[in-house]
Amino acid sequence: MTSDESAGGGERVDFIRNAVVEDTKSGRFGGRVHTRFPPEPNAYLHIGHAKAIWIDYGVAQDFGGLFNLRFDDTNPTKEEQEYVDAIIEDVRWLGADWGDRLFYASDYFEQMYQYALDLIRKGKAYVCDLSPDEIREHRGTLTEPGRDSPHRNRSVEENLDLFARMRAGEFPDGSRTLRAKIDMASPNLNLRDPVMYRILHAEHHRQGNAWCVYPMYDWAHGLEDSLEGITHSLCSLEYENHRPLYDWFLDQLGIYHPRQIEFARLNMTYTVMSKRRLIEFVRAGIVRGFDDPRMPTLAGLRRRGYTPEAIREFCRRIGVNKFDSVVDIALLEHCLRQDLNRTARRVMAVLRPLKVVITNYPEGQTEEMDAVNNPEDPAAGTRKVPFSRELYIEREDFMEDPPKKFFRLAPGREVRLRYAYFITCTDVVKDPATGEVTELRCTYDPATRGGDAPDGRKVKATLHWVSAAHAADAEVRLYDHLFTKEDPDDVPEGQDFRANLDPHSLDVLAGCKVEPCLADAPAGSRYQFERLGYFCVDPDSALGRPVFNRTVTLRDTWAKIQQAGQG
RNA sequence: UGGGGAUUGGUGUAAUGGUAGCACGGCUGACUCUGGAUCAGCUAGUCGGGGUUCGAGUCCCUGAUCCCCAGCCA
Numbered sequence A: 001m002t003s004d005e006s007a008g009g010g011e012r013v014d015f016i017r018n019a020v021v022e023d024t025k026s027g028r029f030g031g032r033v034h035t036r037f038p039p040e041p042n043a044y045l046h047i048g049h050a051k052a053i054w055i056d057y058g059v060a061q062d063f064g065g066l067f068n069l070r071f072d073d074t075n076p077t078k079e080e081q082e083y084v085d086a087i088i089e090d091v092r093w094l095g096a097d098w099g100d101r102l103f104y105a106s107d108y109f110e111q112m113y114q115y116a117l118d119l120i121r122k123g124k125a126y127v128c129d130l131s132p133d134e135i136r137e138h139r140g141t142l143t144e145p146g147r148d149s150p151h152r153n154r155s156v157e158e159n160l161d162l163f164a165r166m167r168a169g170e171f172p173d174g175s176r177t178l179r180a181k182i183d184m185a186s187p188n189l190n191l192r193d194p195v196m197y198r199i200l201h202a203e204h205h206r207q208g209n210a211w212c213v214y215p216m217y218d219w220a221h222g223l224e225d226s227l228e229g230i231t232h233s234l235c236s237l238e239y240e241n242h243r244p245l246y247d248w249f250l251d252q253l254g255i256y257h258p259r260q261i262e263f264a265r266l267n268m269t270y271t272v273m274s275k276r277r278l279i280e281f282v283r284a285g286i287v288r289g290f291d292d293p294r295m296p297t298l299a300g301l302r303r304r305g306y307t308p309e310a311i312r313e314f315c316r317r318i319g320v321n322k323f324d325s326v327v328d329i330a331l332l333e334h335c336l337r338q339d340l341n342r343t344a345r346r347v348m349a350v351l352r353p354l355k356v357v358i359t360n361y362p363e364g365q366t367e368e369m370d371a372v373n374n375p376e377d378p379a380a381g382t383r384k385v386p387f388s389r390e391l392y393i394e395r396e397d398f399m400e401d402p403p404k405k406f407f408r409l410a411p412g413r414e415v416r417l418r419y420a421y422f423i424t425c426t427d428v429v430k431d432p433a434t435g436e437v438t439e440l441r442c443t444y445d446p447a448t449r450g451g452d453a454p455d456g457r458k459v460k461a462t463l464h465w466v467s468a469a470h471a472a473d474a475e476v477r478l479y480d481h482l483f484t485k486e487d488p489d490d491v492p493e494g495q496d497f498r499a500n501l502d503p504h505s506l507d508v509l510a511g512c513k514v515e516p517c518l519a520d521a522p523a524g525s526r527y528q529f530e531r532l533g534y535f536c537v538d539p540d541s542a543l544g545r546p547v548f549n550r551t552v553t554l555r556d557t558w559a560k561i562q563q564a565g566q567g
Numbered sequence B: 001u002g003g004g005g006a007u008u009g010g011u012g013u014a015a016u017g018g019u020a021g022c023a024c025g026g027c028u029g030a031c032u033c034u035g036g037a038u039c040a041g042c043u044a045g046u047c048g049g050g051g052u053u054c055g056a057g058u059c060c061c062u063g064a065u066c067c068c069c070a071g072c073c074a
Helices: A015-026 A047-062 A081-094 A105-121 A132-139 A156-168 A217-228 A237-253 A275-283 A298-304 A308-318 A329-343 A446-451 A557-566
Strands: A034-037 A066-071 A102-104 A125-128 A177-180 A195-199 A213-215 A232-236 A259-263 A345-347 A353-358 A366-372 A382-388 A390-394 A414-417 A422-430 A437-445 A465-467 A472-479 A506-514 A526-529 A533-537 A547-553
Touching: A015 A047, A015 A232, A015 A259, A034 A047, A034 A217, A034 A232, A047 A066, A047 A081, A047 A232, A047 A298, A047 A308, A066 A081, A066 A105, A066 A217, A081 A298, A081 A308, A102 A105, A105 A125, A105 A156, A105 A177, A105 A195, A105 A213, A105 A217, A105 A237, A125 A156, A156 A195, A177 A237, A195 A217, A213 A217, A217 A232, A217 A237, A232 A237, A237 A259, A298 A547, A308 A329, A329 A526, A329 A533, A329 A547, A353 A506, A366 A446, A382 A390, A382 A465, A414 A446, A437 A446, A526 A547
Parallel strands: A034 A066, A066 A102, A232 A259, A345 A526, A353 A437, A472 A547
Antiparallel strands: A125 A177, A177 A195, A195 A213, A353 A390, A366 A382, A390 A465, A414 A422, A422 A437, A472 A506, A526 A533, A533 A547
16 A cells, blocks of 8 residues: 555655665565654644654555654653643544554663663773763864763773662762763764763653663664664654764664664744744743644644644655755645545635625515535535525625625625525615714515526625524634744844744634534534635634634635735 | 755656656636636746766766754754
8 A cells, every 4th residue: 555646646756665665675674664753752743743753654554564653751851741642642633553552762761771781891881970061072073073081991890880870879960971982083973972871860751760860862762763673763854963873872782773764854834843932932922822723733733623634645745855845835725625625514604794684585584595515525415594684794795896806795786695595785884983884785686596596697796694693603713824924034133033923823703603503513623614714613612602713714816816906 | 164964947746867747836717606616728947067978857077055963952
């Protein structure tokens, strides 16, 4: 089973899959393929992680292999159970299946410690008493070699003794480290005797106080992969410089040795993708939380109304590469619309209501109009929508003095009310004080019931509407990109990304009117509000008083015409 | 100015010495009871300079530009 049909047209074999094919053919791993997604539980997952997950999981799937979910929880000062729980939920929601292989790096601490002992005995690791500052000084620079630590040539016995006492808690934080003995003159700084263990008297979210020495990433990661029998350790580009170290540790130990392959992380227009930044947004109150629908987090996208299918399709389309690129967020939105268009039920909702009175329609009468639930899916069936003398239409669907290309309602003009009747605007009622249009008086043509004129006459526009007496009140939250610029970091000298924050990224509309069938819509359910966009019921909803998040607008050619006119 | 990696339309990606293709976006037009969807068409590209070859995005040389690395973060 491969995922390379359609959309991109033709087969799609990226450089990673090519490498895997190569290894499968050569029998390097006995034909096995086994990948993993190794998040650190120190923040929520975002769309960039979705790319990584889908590469890891997708490769395993394509080759009939296995996929592990493993928490890389080697730094107790940054990691929390809350993040573990959120990550599990997000990966599951996305649709990657790790079977019963949910692992934690912290479960390997004892084994890692034993491996460290092994390295010490081989004379390849030593306890160093240098302070963090001193280590930095000894490391040299990009262009100058480093200097050996004065503790580099301690005896194996002394190293063993000191390391045991580090573990036993005899020394304060930062006082000593265990270092690999490699080459202080290496042009690759990662090889200049990297730290393997640091002393951290901190409580670990799973290990409690069992440990006060914690392994560093470079030391730990390869061991985790090795222990789990991972064949292809896929990671992002910045680890390319670490691969020699990854290989060195495994070679020195002489243990099972996976292959690390690096790919570029995802960047997207109008979006920041660093965990640090996202945490900052939450802490600074720029957004309401990690699941704020404006966040690129999976939790945020989910709340916004994104579907896992759309995100997966997006990941498939962006491909895998080895250089930095910025994907247009329009592609993500395209994938979303494509999915929602197929699956979302259509309903009518009026965001900014303008009252319409049908003067020749009998007072007190109600009719049930037949409406199609999803023209893309006949199986979705039809529903009844109540129609009566007093309705609401969208304010922006009426203009008293319309420009040339505006073909909605205007004085004297006839339009169709979707699934109902043709109406003609006869009067405009205004607030005498402000001049604001408060109500429209219209007549309807009884012969056009259902929306078709027996005499064959056409109207240029079809408007959505709701019956005033039957509509449910709703709150609707309109979202826009968090940033006004494609590149949030494109700021004037001396300013930061805050300069590009869009103050209108959230627009809350109260008093919206929706079809009665929406009054008790369950949280998380998705709809297309006809002519407006896709909307998703927010968990903030109360019974009879739904709250909707706008997931994404419909493609809107009228909006484009308007914008062009303004320019 | 050490080392590592990279460069194909506006954007994202294919082409593994043999017609530079697909998708997003944009622009036309058709159709339409959603200015949606759908359909048709158009738009625009191999970082520069040399070389090898019948033939180069691909191979060689050379230059340019961009990204990563000096955490006891991952």
